[in-house]
Amino acid sequence: MADKNNSNQVLDTGHEWDGIKEFDNPCPRWWLNALYLSGLFTIVYYILFPSLPLVNGSTEGLRGWTQITKYKEELAKVELKRAPFEDKLMVMSAEEILADQDMLNYVTGSSKVLFGDNCAACHGTGGNPTAGSGYPILADDDWLYGGAINEIMMSIANGRMGMMPAHAAMLNDEEVDQLVQFVIDTSNGVSNESGMNLYNTKGCVACHGSDATGIKLVGSANLADRVWRFAGSEDEIRYTILHGVNSTNDSQTRVAVMPQWSEKLAVMMEAKAYAIEEGEDPNDIDWSDELEGDEAERLTETEIKKLAVYVHQFGGGQ
Ligand code: HEC
Ligand code: HEC
Incomplete structure (x- = not known):
């Protein structure tokens, strides 16, 4: 049943379904304004920002904004904060880092990802490998090759591969x-x-x-x-x-190989230790004599220093 009052005042469209008529009221002002504004916003956005897809890439927008530049800006901010620490790290020895609380905080805080990317697959998060995995725990004070900071650094730089011969043929x-x-x-x-x-x-x-x-x-x-x-x-x-372990003549031997991360650093550490043992000044070493120049480096010296300190801080460092 039609509403007498309304049908008298407002035009209708002439559409009617089961007695319900469609009136021809204008849209509310606020609603229309919002619609026009959003249209305008879209046009402005299309002009300023990358938007319309083209055959190769898309329109670039007047502001030159991209997610990559945004990311690079943010990264630059982080690097600016890190720069003073990273610069100091390059010249400090691992022992000096251990003795400097600020640097220690920085290194332990910023090495988690480095350890996660390169080491945790074998040694587990925080140096606790899954039980039975055959990898040594780094978070205890039981060391195969020593827990002093330079011994840890050498383990990382040079890699390790303990050898115990198979004894099956030697014992009854x-x-x-x-x-x-x-x-x-x-x-x-x-x-x-x-x-x-x-x-x-x-x-x-x-x-x-x-x-x-x-x-x-x-x-x-x-x-x-x-x-x-x-x-x-x-x-x-x-x-x-x-x-045995890593035994060459037994196919069932246990395998235990710690990869080498910097042959170059290992050679340098050996040369320095040797010089000190001989009572010479390690600063006088002629590196062109010691280094061939093609020593493999999967991690930089600074990265290895950071990791050694990080591992030392797991609790077992000596
Ligand atoms: C492919 C697996 C693997 C990866 C990756 C690996 N390690 Fe090892 N790591 C080992 C094994 C196996 C040993 C024990 C070697 C042995 O028994 O002779 C070891 C030994 C060590 C030791 C000596 C432990 C001791 O008790 O003296 C240190 C320190 C160490 N790893 C640190 C690291 C760090 C830091 C990284 C990352 C840069 C890393 N490892 C990456 C397998 C790995
Ligand atoms: C040539 C050196 C060498 C000889 C000889 C040797 N071992 Fe070993 N043994 C090792 C090394 C190195 C390891 C650790 C390997 C690793 O972790 O990479 C080891 C590991 C072990 C382990 C494992 C310990 C654990 O904590 O899981 C046992 C047990 C062991 N040896 C017993 C013996 C006995 C018993 C003999 C004599 C029959 C012997 N070894 C002879 C070098 C040797």
């Missing part, structure tokens, strides 16, 4: 059993004299040391603690003794 079953028991006893602080004799006569002592605590120079694991490089079960210990 009974000797293997005895040595497994010796390792278990030693880790528990229990003395085992016959095992110790075997340990000495079979040459284990040459690499693991007279007290079985390991030798940093060869990266042999400490057998006298309960921190396991691989695993501490009887079977795992037996496996290591039979097949």
Whole structure:
């Protein structure tokens, strides 16, 4: 039923459905204004900013704005803040960084991504690899090659690859059993004299040391603690003794390879250490003699310094 009042005052369009008529009212002013404004905004936006797609690329807009330039501007701001720190890092030694709280904060804060990109795949976030992965924990104070800052730096620069020969062909079953028991006893602080004799006569002592605590120079694991490089079960210990680690003549050997990140830095660190040992001034080293110039560098010296400090700060640094 039509509304008498309205149908008298307002024109209708003549459309009617089931008694409902469509009136011909104008749109509200505010609504129309908003529509015109948004149209205007679109045109202005199209002129100022990149918008219309073309065959190659798009219209560029008068302001020259792009997401890339925006990103580069923001990045430049970050780099400006970092620059003074990065400049200092280049000339500071890792020991000096450790002694400077401001630099230490900067390095630990800014190395997370570096570690995540290059190291965490093997060593896990924060230096805690997933159990059973076969990679060493970096966040404890049990070190194969040493936890002093320069030892850590050398591990990263030069890479590491501990070597223990497979002993399957050198020992009979009974000797293997005895040595497994010796390792278990030693880790528990229990003395085992016959095992110790075997340990000495079979040459284990040459690499693991007279007290079985390991030798940093060869990266042999400490057998006298309960921190396991691989695993501490009887079977795992037996496996290591039979097949060794990175052993060249056993296809079942355990594999443990830490990649090299800067051959150049490793050569330089060795030359410096040698000079100091000889009582010479490392600043006098003639690098054109030492370096061939084609030493591989996957990370820069500064990056390795940062990572060494970062790893040192996991808690196990010495
Ligand atoms: C492909 C896997 C892998 C990657 C990537 C890797 N590591 Fe290692 N890392 C190892 C293995 C395996 C060892 C142990 C080597 C051995 O047993 O002889 C090791 C040993 C080390 C050690 C010596 C630990 C000790 O107890 O003395 C340090 C320090 C270290 N890695 C730091 C790093 C840092 C920092 C990075 C990133 C730049 C990195 N690693 C990347 C596999 C890796
Ligand atoms: C040539 C040196 C060498 C000799 C000889 C040697 N080892 Fe090892 N051993 C190593 C090194 C290096 C490692 C650690 C490898 C790594 O992590 O890269 C190791 C690791 C081990 C481990 C693993 C420890 C853990 O924490 O998981 C055991 C167990 C072990 N050795 C026992 C022995 C016994 C027993 C003998 C004597 C039969 C022996 N080793 C002889 C170098 C040697």
